[in-house]
Amino acid sequence: MRSHFKGEIQFMKHRRAFFVISGVLIALSIVGILARGLVFGIEFIGGTEIDFHDTGEITIEQMRDALADAGEGEATVQTSVADGATGFLVRSGTTDPQTATDHANQVADRLGLEDSSYQVTTIGPDWGADVTRSSLLAFFVAIAAIIVYVSIRYEFKMSISAVIALVHDLLITIGVYAWTQMPITPNVVAALLTIMGYSLYDTVVEFNRIDENAKQLSDGKHHTYDEIANYSINEVIVRTINTTITSVVPVICMLAIGGSTLRDFAFAMFVGELLGTYSSFAVASQILCVWKCKEPKWAKIAAKYRDTATPAQEA
Amino acid sequence: MAPKRPKSRSKRRLSANARRWVSTLVVLAAVCVACAIAFTPLGTSINQGLDIKGGVSVILTASKSDGSQPSSDDMATATSIVQNRVNSLGASEATVQQQGANSILVQIPGAMDAEAAVQTIGQTGHIEFVRLDDIGDADALLKIRNGQEDVELADGSYTAFMDGSYITKTSVAQSSTGEYVVNVSFNSEGARIFGDVTTELAPTKGQIAIVLDGVVKSAPAVQSAITDGNVSISGSFTLDETKSLKTVLDSGSLPVTLTYSESRVVGPTLGQDSLQQGILAIATGVAVVVVYLFFFYRGMGILTLGSLACFAVLYLGLLAILSKNGLFSLTLPGLAGMVLTTGSAADSSILVLERFREEIRMGKSVKNASISGTKHGIKTSLDADIVTLVSAIALFAFASGTVKGFGLTLALGVACDIVTMFCFKAPALRLLAQHQIEKHPKFWGIEEDLEEAERARSERGAKGGVAYA
Numbered sequence: 001m002r003s004h005f006k007g008e009i010q011f012m013k014h015r016r017a018f019f020v021i022s023g024v025l026i027a028l029s030i031v032g033i034l035a036r037g038l039v040f041g042i043e044f045i046g047g048t049e050i051d052f053h054d055t056g057e058i059t060i061e062q063m064r065d066a067l068a069d070a071g072e073g074e075a076t077v078q079t080s081v082a083d084g085a086t087g088f089l090v091r092s093g094t095t096d097p098q099t100a101t102d103h104a105n106q107v108a109d110r111l112g113l114e115d116s117s118y119q120v121t122t123i124g125p126d127w128g129a130d131v132t133r134s135s136l137l138a139f140f141v142a143i144a145a146i147i148v149y150v151s152i153r154y155e156f157k158m159s160i161s162a163v164i165a166l167v168h169d170l171l172i173t174i175g176v177y178a179w180t181q182m183p184i185t186p187n188v189v190a191a192l193l194t195i196m197g198y199s200l201y202d203t204v205v206e207f208n209r210i211d212e213n214a215k216q217l218s219d220g221k222h223h224t225y226d227e228i229a230n231y232s233i234n235e236v237i238v239r240t241i242n243t244t245i246t247s248v249v250p251v252i253c254m255l256a257i258g259g260s261t262l263r264d265f266a267f268a269m270f271v272g273e274l275l276g277t278y279s280s281f282a283v284a285s286q287i288l289c290v291w292k293c294k295e296p297k298w299a300k301i302a303a304k305y306r307d308t309a310t311p312a313q314e315a
Numbered sequence: 316m317a318p319k320r321p322k323s324r325s326k327r328r329l330s331a332n333a334r335r336w337v338s339t340l341v342v343l344a345a346v347c348v349a350c351a352i353a354f355t356p357l358g359t360s361i362n363q364g365l366d367i368k369g370g371v372s373v374i375l376t377a378s379k380s381d382g383s384q385p386s387s388d389d390m391a392t393a394t395s396i397v398q399n400r401v402n403s404l405g406a407s408e409a410t411v412q413q414q415g416a417n418s419i420l421v422q423i424p425g426a427m428d429a430e431a432a433v434q435t436i437g438q439t440g441h442i443e444f445v446r447l448d449d450i451g452d453a454d455a456l457l458k459i460r461n462g463q464e465d466v467e468l469a470d471g472s473y474t475a476f477m478d479g480s481y482i483t484k485t486s487v488a489q490s491s492t493g494e495y496v497v498n499v500s501f502n503s504e505g506a507r508i509f510g511d512v513t514t515e516l517a518p519t520k521g522q523i524a525i526v527l528d529g530v531v532k533s534a535p536a537v538q539s540a541i542t543d544g545n546v547s548i549s550g551s552f553t554l555d556e557t558k559s560l561k562t563v564l565d566s567g568s569l570p571v572t573l574t575y576s577e578s579r580v581v582g583p584t585l586g587q588d589s590l591q592q593g594i595l596a597i598a599t600g601v602a603v604v605v606v607y608l609f610f611f612y613r614g615m616g617i618l619t620l621g622s623l624a625c626f627a628v629l630y631l632g633l634l635a636i637l638s639k640n641g642l643f644s645l646t647l648p649g650l651a652g653m654v655l656t657t658g659s660a661a662d663s664s665i666l667v668l669e670r671f672r673e674e675i676r677m678g679k680s681v682k683n684a685s686i687s688g689t690k691h692g693i694k695t696s697l698d699a700d701i702v703t704l705v706s707a708i709a710l711f712a713f714a715s716g717t718v719k720g721f722g723l724t725l726a727l728g729v730a731c732d733i734v735t736m737f738c739f740k741a742p743a744l745r746l747l748a749q750h751q752i753e754k755h756p757k758f759w760g761i762e763e764d765l766e767e768a769e770r771a772r773s774e775r776g777a778k779g780g781v782a783y784a
Contacts, residue, residue, distance in 0.1 A: 049414060060588050079582030080372065089372065089581055123420065124413030128395050131716050138713035138722070142706035149705050153698060186717040190648030193710065193721055194655045197703050201659055204699040205666065239662070239669045245607060246665070247658035250600025258596040262589055265647065266596075269654075 009237065011281050012230040012289060018282035022168060029175020036178045041185035042076070042093040043127040048100035050107075051080075051119045053087035058111055063088050070106040074183055093183060097122055127186055135189070146200065154211050157291045162203045165284035169199045169275040176271055187265045195272025198247065202240065202280035209236050210285065223305045225298040229289050233281050244277045333749060336742035343738040347625060350632020361631065362638040363424065364408050364646030364720075367590065369582040370424040373433055377417045377571035380470065385417050389570040394419055397573075399566040400436050402715050408646050410584075419573065422581060424644055429578070431555075437573040439528045440563035442482075442548075443475035446512065447522040447534065459524060459534050464551065466531045468524075475526070476512055478568075481505025485564045487557050488547070495557040496547040499564065506544025514540040525550075527560070585647060597654075604661070612668060613760030614752075618743060619664040625739045626660040629731040634724075648717045649724040652707075656728025659700065663732055667692030667740050675764040678772055685748030689741040696736060704729045 011018075052063075060079055067075050067090065075092035094100045101120045108117060143163055150159035173195055177184055209232040214225065222231045251273060254266035292298050354360045377385045377393055385393070390413055397419055398411045409432075414420040421436060423429045445468075450456050452472040459466050484500040501509055516523070516537040524534040525548050532550035552560065583590060609616035630653070637643035671688030675681060707729060710722030747759075756762045 043410075046412070049420070060582070060586050064586070064588070076584050077586050078369065078372075078584050079587070080579050081581075082577070082579035121415040121418075123415075124391075124394060126398075126410040126412045127716070128398055130395065131398075131714075131718075135714045135718045138710045138718060141713050142709035145705045145709050146702055149702060153701075187647050187651075190651045190717060190721045193648075193718065194651045196706065197655050197725065198658070200702050200706070201662065201699045204702050205662075205695055208695045208698050235673070236669070239665050242608075242611065242665050242669075243658070243662040246604045246661045247654075249603045249607070250597055250654065253600035253603070254593065254596040256596070257599065258589070258593050262585070262593045262596070262647075265651070269651070 008231065008234045010230065011233050011285070012226040015286050015289075018286055022279070022283055025172050025175070026168065029172050029178065032175045032178035036181065038174070038178050039093075039181050039183045041074075041183040041188075042091055042123070042125075043186050044125055044132075044184070045093070045095070046122070046124040047091060047093040047095055048097055049121050049123040050075075050090040050092065050100060050104045051087065051121070052090065052104075052108075052113065052117055053080075053082070053119075054085050054117055055087050055111070055113060058088075058113075060088070062111060063090075063107070066107040066110045067092075067103070069110065070103040072103050072107075091123060095122075139193075142196075150204070150207075154207060157288055158207045158211070161284045161288040161291065162200060162207065164287055165203055165279040166196055166199045168283050169195055169272060169279050172275055173268055173272050177268070182264055182267070185264065188268050191265050191268035191272065194269055195276060198273050199276035199279060202243075202276050203284040205236055205239070206233055206280050206285055207288070209233075210288070224302045225292045226289050226302070227305075229285050233285060240277060240280070244273065248273050333746060336746050339738050339742045340746075343625065347628045347632075350628050350635075354628075354631040354635035357631070360635040360638060362641075362644035364644045364649070365410060365422050365424045366584040366647050367645060367650075368425050369580070369584075370409075370422055371429040372579050372581045373421045373423065373429065373575065374414065374577040375419045375421060375433070375437060375573040376576040377419065377573055379571055385571045387416075390417065390419075393569050393571050393573070396440075396566045396569055397421065397436050400562050401432070403562045403565065408644065408716055408720055418576070422584075431559075433575055433578075435559040435562055437575060438559070438563045439569045439572055440479070440566065441528055441568040442479035442564060443526040444477050444509070444512075445473050445475045445524045445526055446516070447524060449474045449476070450524065455531075459522070459531055468526060468529050468531060470529065473524075473526075477505060477508050479564060480567070481508070482564060485561050487554075487561050490547065490549060494549055495552045495554050496549040497552075497557055497560050497564065498545065498547045501544035501546070503544070506542065509544060509546065510540060510542035513537045514542070608661075611760075614755070614758040615668050615760050618740070618747070619661065619668065621743065622664045622735050622740050623657070623660055626657070626731050626735045629734060630656070630728055633727055633731065637727075643723065644720075646717070646720055648721045652721045652724030653728060656703075656725060656732060659696070659703065659729065660732045660735065663693070663696035663700070663736055664740060666696045667736075667744065670695070671744065672761055672764045675761055676767045676771070678768045681748050681753045681761070685745045685752075689744055693736050693741060697733065700729045700733055 055063075060077060064077055067073065067077065072090070072092050072094065075090050078089040078091075080087045080089045090104075092100060092103070094103065097120055104118045104120055105115070107113075108115060143166075147156075147159040147163060150162060170192060173192060177188070182188075210229050213222075213228045213232045213235075217228055217231070222228050248270065251266050251269045254262050255270055258266055293302055375397075377390060379385055379389070394411060394413045401409045401411055401421065401423075409424060410420075410422045412420045421433070423432050447456065447459065450459075450468065450473040452469060455466050455468055455472070481501045481504060482499045483502045483505075486498050488496055488498050490496050512523070515521075517540050520536045520538065522534045522536050524531045526532065532548060535549075548560070585593075605616075605620065608619050612619060634643055634645070643649075667689050670692035671684055674684035674688045674691075679687065704726055707722045707725035710718055711726055712722075714722060752759045752761065756765055
């Protein structure tokens with residue numbers, strides 16, 4: 001059937017292994033989130049603003065390096081021009097103004113700036129509680145809409161399996177953030193939403209084929225739901241691999257040469273894209289199969305072919 | 316597998332189809348040219364947000380009218396009101412942060428008219444409804460009676476019977492005389508108070524002054540009792556002023572007076588250096604993907620690239636049109652949405668090509684495979700696209716700021732992908748399958764699939780022979 005792979009890859013046979021892997025990853029994520037907690041960026045919790053003025057010829061790279069050395073590697077750096085004098089606007093998650101002043105002092109020393117060349121002020125969050133509230137509301141409405149659409153277009157079991165896989169991907173990505181203690185910024189939130197898109201897309205493509213095959217397939221080789229699902233995943237595997245490559249390559253490039261500000265963002269996308277591909281066959285399809293095999297129709301078929309099945313086709 | 320049609324009939328049918336495919340492609344080409352015109356030059360035709368282009372940084376200092384220091388509660392309320400106002404000014408994604416004890420730092424992207432924005436943002440927005448007989452200042456009263464506009468009332472010289480806190484809904488409309496007005500609706504408590512006052516004033520045709528930040532905007536005479544809680548505010552506004560008034564009324568009145576204390580031009584929050592690196596990274600990534608697609612799909616790579624190019628042109632054209640109307644500005648989260656949808660656009664090409672090759676392997680002729688392959692491939696990507704679209708619309712409709720912008724780019728990208736699927740991928744592949752692909756299977760990368768189909772055919776023949784022996 002396929003020209004790229006000889007034989008069928010047995011995804012369904014390794015169900016237990018997939019569930020164990022995912023279970024462990026989710027458990028680790030939850031432990032990470034509870035034990036280490038999430039670090040939120042300045043946009044969520046506020047921090048301090050260091051305003052450097054009359055910095056002359058100093059470049060943004062020099063400023064960033066000096067800040068990193070002073071322990072402000074995560075700060076947002078903006079160039080600024082007021083009345084013809086150049087300067088930098090640095091916003092950092094450091095909440096204690098005294099610490100921030102110390103850091104600013106180190107930076108000024110390193111760059112040969114005068115002590116009077118900067119001002120430190122506290123700064124509040126830009127992403128207010130109501131923005132978070134509306135974003136969460138939007139997220140849940142989106143999930144509900146997906147469940148409704150997939151239920152109408154395919155079936156309820158598929159919609160729930162797809163959403164479980166989606167939550168799986170998001171939870172593990174957030175877990176990675178908890179363990180690495182990288183700050184969550186609005187850009188990371190956008191990356192998480194992107195992950196939601198990838199995850200669903202992959203799952204729907206596989207479900208589409210499973211649905212089609214479950215209705216029509218009669219090749220005399222694939223009878224049970226597990227076999228049909230496995231066969232369907234194999235049918236779309238070349239597409240899955242190619243699509244993953246085309247979407248992951250730009251993100252890897254961003255990760256490798258994209259510079260510090262884009263790295264956090266690219267990292268979330270990278271983890272999420274790989275998880276999205278993985279979860280479509282290792283979580284979504286597996287849950288769907290377990291569920292569908294309980295239906296009388298498919299249970300009967302499974303019972304009928306259990307004895308006659310060749311070892312390779314056993315699930 | 317569908318049985319083969321008689322040759323003459325299929326030929327006639329296909330040529331009619333071919334004409335339709337060609338005309339689809341021609342229309343699409345025309346649309347693409349229009350889009351290309353819309354987005355050239357690229358640097359200026361698409362608005363860029365604060366994180367990509369930078370903008371203006373403004374500090375607003377808060378003070379109380381009685382001279383006391385604003386409390387931290389006052390500042391929190393003021394910041395959130397300013398945030399709401401900024402958000403309602405469009406998809407500009409400005410940032411608003413409280414700075415120090417009594418300032419608000421607002422950063423507005425370069426594409427926006429910072430001065431007008433600050434004016435709207437800084438309005439106290441305290442609206443009051445005053446009976447003319449409650450105004451103590453005789454001088455002002457005379458001016459109002461004479462129909463003079465924008466009469467200022469001194470603090471404490473009048474008593475309002477209600478203020479803007481009862482407003483539940485506002486909308487911009489045009490009155491019968493062509494004047495722009497803001498219609499407001501009160502809650503039931505407000506409607507009751509307003510009803511009582513108008514009932515009292517109606518017999519004498521008494522006037523009610525509508526006062527915004529101490530200035531009388533209009534003073535209509537009450538013709539009859541208004542008990543339904545719907546009132547329009549007029550005052551020879553321009554459309555922009557009406558919209559700004561609506562924004563201010565929607566977000567409630569500020570507990571402090573904001574004065575503009577400093578502004579300066581700022582660079583992108585992502586930093587120019589990261590941006591250059593980012594562009595380099597994306598360009599490298601795209602180059603690698605292009606090489607890979609050609610390596611994997613050979614001649615068919617042209618089709619994938621063609622559809623990606625077509626998608627990109629449509630997408631950028633759409634964004635340029637929205638930018639022109641102030642409805643869009645590109646930020647990093649928006650860029651993430653664009654990267655995601657470009658991914659799905661590439662994916663829908665891959666889906667169609669894979670399905671096409673699969674149907675060839677199943678033994679269909681190249682022509683038939685191009686018809687049914689694109690049909691099935693498109694059906695699959697359409698489903699995946701609609702799921703994305705559904706979530707994108709939910710994000711756009713319910714979220715604000717960053718997440719809203721992300722939803723918008725995602726929804727637009729999916730729409731462009733769907734158009735590209737129907738108007739480019741399907742007709743182009745089907746046209747090529749008429750002659751080109753069959754003639755040069757090696758160039759178009761389907762040689763292996765044809766061989767596999769042949770092998771399956773002979774295998775099936777052999778098996779069938781055994782089974783029916």
